[in-house]
Amino acid sequence: MKNLSRASAPAKAILFGEHFVVHGKPAIVMAINLRAYATAKPESGGKIIIESKSMRAFGSFTVDGAYQPILGGLEVWEKLLPIYVAARKIMSLADENNVGVRIEVESSIPIAAGLGSSAAVSVASAAAVGRLLELNISGDDIFRVALEAERTVHENPSGVDPAISTYGGLIIYHRGEGIRRLDAGVDLPLVVGDTCIKRVTGEMVLRVSEVRKRYPDVIDRIMDSGEAIVKMGAKALQSGDLKAIGDLMNINHALLCALGVSNEMIDRLVYAARNAGALGAKLTGAGGGGCIIALPPPGKDNRIVEAIEGAGGRAFTTCMSREGVRIEEQ
Numbered sequence: 083m084k085n086l087s088r089a090s091a092p093a094k095a096i097l098f099g100e101h102f103v104v105h106g107k108p109a110i111v112m113a114i115n116l117r118a119y120a121t122a123k124p125e126s127g128g129k130i131i132i133e134s135k136s137m138r139a140f141g142s143f144t145v146d147g148a149y150q151p152i153l154g155g156l157e158v159w160e161k162l163l164p165i166y167v168a169a170r171k172i173m174s175l176a177d178e179n180n181v182g183v184r185i186e187v188e189s190s191i192p193i194a195a196g197l198g199s200s201a202a203v204s205v206a207s208a209a210a211v212g213r214l215l216e217l218n219i220s221g222d223d224i225f226r227v228a229l230e231a232e233r234t235v236h237e238n239p240s241g242v243d244p245a246i247s248t249y250g251g252l253i254i255y256h257r258g259e260g261i262r263r264l265d266a267g268v269d270l271p272l273v274v275g276d277t278c279i280k281r282v283t284g285e286m287v288l289r290v291s292e293v294r295k296r297y298p299d300v301i302d303r304i305m306d307s308g309e310a311i312v313k314m315g316a317k318a319l320q321s322g323d324l325k326a327i328g329d330l331m332n333i334n335h336a337l338l339c340a341l342g343v344s345n346e347m348i349d350r351l352v353y354a355a356r357n358a359g360a361l362g363a364k365l366t367g368a369g370g371g372g373c374i375i376a377l378p379p380p381g382k383d384n385r386i387v388e389a390i391e392g393a394g395g396r397a398f399t400t401c402m403s404r405e406g407v408r409i410e411e412q
């Protein structure tokens with residue numbers, strides 16, 4: 083076992099196809115240049131001790147999963163659980179089920195905001211623990227482990243979040259079929275606008291499943307349109323057709339509104355961005371709060387940042403991260 087290891091993984095923005103991807107349709111997703119970092123060290127006593135400053139959570143798990151809070155009370159158990167699951171799965175891959183590990187997580191990714199913070203933390207933790215145990219793991223192993231961890235966050239994850247955090251870049255993700263890389267024919271700076279309303283992904287996913295059960299003929303057609311958007315979106319991205327990318331983002335947002343996952347604050351930020359000249363703007367991730375993304379015309383991102391902040395959101399410009407999970411050399 084090593085003395086120390088450190089790994090990182092990126093956040094993500096779904097350009098097209100969130101929610102539809104849970105129901106078997108493809109989605110296009112881009113890794114962005116915000117990262118979560120995990121540092122792993124050996125720990126005497128056989129426990130898995132996890133500290134996340136950004137989540138204000140600190141606690142320890144015994145080998146059989148019993149949780150003892152150190153800071154933040156019992157309620158933060160849920161926040162640390164995916165990290166514990168990722169560590170345990172890696173330990174069992176390495177056949178090292180009884181070692182103790184301490185994991186420290188730092189992240190600049192807004193939490194519960196649609197940018198894949200929990201998946202990035204799980205992916206980085208899996209890689210850091212794998213490295214600590216000197217296990218030779220592939221990206222596919224890390225993805226599978228992080229997907230298991232994601233199941234503790236919500237019952238029915240499509241896997242899009244752990245996939246993009248693991249592989250990075252720009253990909254088309256199809257549940258059960260894996261990933262296909264896309265080469266964008268253009269730089270894709272995005273403005274992210276955070277409503278600062280926290281929401282629970284699982285509840286939003288459930289809401290869509292319920293509405294689909296109630297109105298299958300209507301919702302299935304919306305999902306088919308989502309799939310058509312992804313097909314046309316892939317072509318527009320490859321050819322660098324910014325106008326088409328923006329139009330398709332707007333249409334995608336309208337479909338998500340029809341599913342009931344937008345709200346007043348999200349729409350306020352989307353319209354503020356469009357009125358300030360964005361070529362397209364939509365919610366990204368599960369909705370119900372969280373973030374929007376807007377596509378600025380080249381060099382015009384500042385105006386859109388200001389407009390979103392003027393409408394009550396928190397905004398920043400981001401761009402693609404080609405790199406997915408990586409080991410940070412000491």
Ligand code: MEV
Nearest residue numbers: 100101239240241367368
């Ligand atoms: C969350 O980032 C994206 C959703 O489609 C859920 C999922 O794919 O697991 C809403």
